[in-house]
Amino acid sequence: MLELLKNLASWLTSAAQWSGPEGIATRVLEHLEYSLLATLAAAVIALPIGLLIGHTGRGAFLAVNLSSFGRALPTVGLVTLVFLAGGLSVWPVYVSLVALAVPVIITNTYAGMAAVDPEVKDAAKGVGLRGRQVLWQVELPLALPLIMTGVRLATVQVVATATIAAYVSFGGLGRYVFDGLAQRDLVQVLGGAVLVAVLAVVADLALGGLTRLLFRGRPAAAR
Amino acid sequence: MTIEWGWFPDHADEMARLTADHLATAVPAVLLGLLIALPLAVLAHRVRPLRGFVLGASNILYTIPSLAFFVLLLPVTGLTRTTAIVGLTAYTLVVLVRNTVEGLDAVPAKAREASQAMGTRPLRTLLTVELPLALPVIMAGVRVATVMSISLVSVASYIGYGGLGQLFTDGFQRNYPTPVIAGVALTLLLALVADALLVTVQWLCTPWLRGTSRQRTSLRRKAA
Numbered sequence: 001m002l003e004l005l006k007n008l009a010s011w012l013t014s015a016a017q018w019s020g021p022e023g024i025a026t027r028v029l030e031h032l033e034y035s036l037l038a039t040l041a042a043a044v045i046a047l048p049i050g051l052l053i054g055h056t057g058r059g060a061f062l063a064v065n066l067s068s069f070g071r072a073l074p075t076v077g078l079v080t081l082v083f084l085a086g087g088l089s090v091w092p093v094y095v096s097l098v099a100l101a102v103p104v105i106i107t108n109t110y111a112g113m114a115a116v117d118p119e120v121k122d123a124a125k126g127v128g129l130r131g132r133q134v135l136w137q138v139e140l141p142l143a144l145p146l147i148m149t150g151v152r153l154a155t156v157q158v159v160a161t162a163t164i165a166a167y168v169s170f171g172g173l174g175r176y177v178f179d180g181l182a183q184r185d186l187v188q189v190l191g192g193a194v195l196v197a198v199l200a201v202v203a204d205l206a207l208g209g210l211t212r213l214l215f216r217g218r219p220a221a222a223r
Numbered sequence: 224m225t226i227e228w229g230w231f232p233d234h235a236d237e238m239a240r241l242t243a244d245h246l247a248t249a250v251p252a253v254l255l256g257l258l259i260a261l262p263l264a265v266l267a268h269r270v271r272p273l274r275g276f277v278l279g280a281s282n283i284l285y286t287i288p289s290l291a292f293f294v295l296l297l298p299v300t301g302l303t304r305t306t307a308i309v310g311l312t313a314y315t316l317v318v319l320v321r322n323t324v325e326g327l328d329a330v331p332a333k334a335r336e337a338s339q340a341m342g343t344r345p346l347r348t349l350l351t352v353e354l355p356l357a358l359p360v361i362m363a364g365v366r367v368a369t370v371m372s373i374s375l376v377s378v379a380s381y382i383g384y385g386g387l388g389q390l391f392t393d394g395f396q397r398n399y400p401t402p403v404i405a406g407v408a409l410t411l412l413l414a415l416v417a418d419a420l421l422v423t424v425q426w427l428c429t430p431w432l433r434g435t436s437r438q439r440t441s442l443r444r445k446a447a
Contacts, residue, residue, distance in 0.1 A: 001298060004298055068367075068370055068414075068418065069411075071367065071370045071371050071374060071414075072370050072373065072374050072410065072411050072414035072415065073374060073407070073410075073411065074374050074375075074377040074387075074388065074391070074406070074407060074410045075374075075378075076377050076378060076380070076388060076391050077377060077388070077390075077391045077403055077406050077407040077410065078407065080391045080394060080395045080403045081400060081403050081404065081407060083395070084394065084395070084398060084399075084400040084403060085400065156285075156286055159288075160286070160287070160288030160289065160291070161288065161289075163288060163290050163291070167395075174290070177290060177291070177294060178381075181294075181381060186297065186298065189294050189297070190294060190295065190297075190298075192291070192294075193288070193290070193291030193292075193294045193295050194291070194295075196288045196290075196291050197286065197287040197288060197291050197295075200286045200287070200288060201283070201286050204286055
């Protein structure tokens with residue numbers, strides 16, 4: 001066990017391991033590219049839907065059940081399926097990661113919108129704001145903390161799951177995990193796993209910091 | 224992509240075996256999770272300073288990717304089912320601990336005080352008053368944990384204990400979509416059935432919630 005940790009430490013710290021097209025630096029960048037693009041795409045799809053459902057109150061049933069469906073959908077199966085349907089391209093990776101993130105963001109956006117006090121909305125209408133103005137100027141700002149929680153949860157899951165890119169023969173940190181498993185090289189597997197975990201934690205902390213920065217002036221209850 | 228329907232009857236035995244295998248990993252994981260989460264949550268609920276620590280620790284467990292988690296356990300537990308179960312258990316903790324703490328927090332102080340006034344000891348109050356009243360919120364957590372575990376079992380197919388996830392590896396290696404579709408569909412179905420079962424269990428365990436429909440909606444909203 002101690003031997004293993006020593007080997008792991010030297011694997012993680014050796015300069016040769018970090019440089020070159022197969023190096024850790026390249027793999028981290030690839031991993032970040034998949035994760036960021038997928039989360040962005042998911043946000044672009046999910047945010048309008050969540051806002052619309054929350055604002056109109058229509059389709060709430062869909063929003064609530066979607067999260068359960070999203071949790072039940074096995075990502076490995078999905079990536080395999082899209083790969084077999086579409087052949088060797090980076091599409092399966094993005095489709096699976098976006099499918100993972102969309103329900104989380106929709107559900108949280110809806111929950112944030114639903115939690116806005118109806119009296120506040122009535123007050124906004126009372127002072128003469130129209131539907132769209134109520135959405136942008138009252139509901140959205142109040143719902144933002146919960147929306148950010150959704151984006152944060154989705155990001156962590158996407159970073160953690162982006163290892164599947166290597167399953168369909170692409171890069172990213174999953175490369176070390178899958179190559180290591182194939183070569184029975186436990187040190188390499190553990191190295192990849194540790195790096196993914198660190199990246200997920202860092203992404204979570206970064207978004208947490210951003211959220212706090214955004215809501216600096218708000219009362220603690222709204223954060 | 225074509226589905227070969229003839230594959231299904233030919234592989235009924237295999238599908239049944241893998242489904243049983245799938246459950247043999249997911250169910251113990253959730254039960255073990257509950258066994259750990261309940262005392263932890265009671266502790267976090269009673270002892271305020273521990274609260275942030277317990278909730279934070281379970282959150283960090285959730286940040287570690289599932290595949291990485293199984294792999295990190297390999298040196299300790301080896302290529303066994305235990306690895307898969309322990310990995311999944313860790314995942315269930317974040318939902319189970321948070322929901323149990325929230326459920327206990329939501330128990331009206333008056334209910335606890337009334338029980339204490341009648342001379343009931345704290346442990347008995349916990350078991351007969353607080354936990355039953357917190358049950359709807361706890362069960363909401365159990366449902367999420369169960370659905371999540373059932374979906375995540377397939378990740379353990381890399382270490383050979385993936386249940387229905389074996390169908391993904393099989394289809395992928397032979398470039399044959401039918402087993403993959405079967406695997407995805409069966410996983411979804413299993414999660415759905417398990418969720419429905421838990422709803423029924425909750426309904427049976429909480430006869431006092433079967434009041435008027437208006438009471439039910441407000442209670443359910445609180446539980447969600």
